[in-house]
Amino acid sequence: MSPAKDTVVRASGCVLWRRSPVDGTLEVCLVHRPKYDDWSWPKGKLKRGEDPLAGALREVEEETGHTAVPGAELRAVRYMAGGRPKRVRYWAAEATGGRFTPSSEVDRVLWLSPAAARSRLTQYRDRDLVDDLLATLRHA
Numbered sequence: 001m002s003p004a005k006d007t008v009v010r011a012s013g014c015v016l017w018r019r020s021p022v023d024g025t026l027e028v029c030l031v032h033r034p035k036y037d038d039w040s041w042p043k044g045k046l047k048r049g050e051d052p053l054a055g056a057l058r059e060v061e062e063e064t065g066h067t068a069v070p071g072a073e074l075r076a077v078r079y080m081a082g083g084r085p086k087r088v089r090y091w092a093a094e095a096t097g098g099r100f101t102p103s104s105e106v107d108r109v110l111w112l113s114p115a116a117a118r119s120r121l122t123q124y125r126d127r128d129l130v131d132d133l134l135a136t137l138r139h140a
Helices: 050-063 112-119 127-138
Strands: 010-020 024-033 038-040 044-045 068-073 077-081 086-098 107-110
Touching: 010 050, 010 068, 010 127, 024 050, 024 112, 024 127, 044 050, 050 068, 050 086, 086 127, 107 112, 112 127
Parallel strands: 010 086
Antiparallel strands: 010 024, 010 044, 024 038, 024 107, 068 086, 077 086
16 A cells, blocks of 8 residues: 555654864765765654654664764755655754764765855755754854
């Protein structure tokens, strides 16, 4: 039985950030998905009954190899995917450790300045999340 076309696909992810180990400047993490040949935030569909924040942290660890401490919830992003509406909830999250291992789902990660990340993100709808993160960190 296929899901109803009007059923919203629930997903969540994080704008993962850290202080550069070289100079202490702010860096954010983007993931490259070879299936779509795009650069995006680490995110994914929620498992049945999964808490959205727990799902966001799970996706970060699966896609980047990093654990993270969640911060403020950022804006949700809505769009159509495969003919169905999709809603992705995002949180700011500070990377606390880990190591990236390439996979068939995510083959590369980049740690970039906020400005460079904004330019590299494939989808324009993802770019406002850079501003959300910066505003959150200013008020922390």
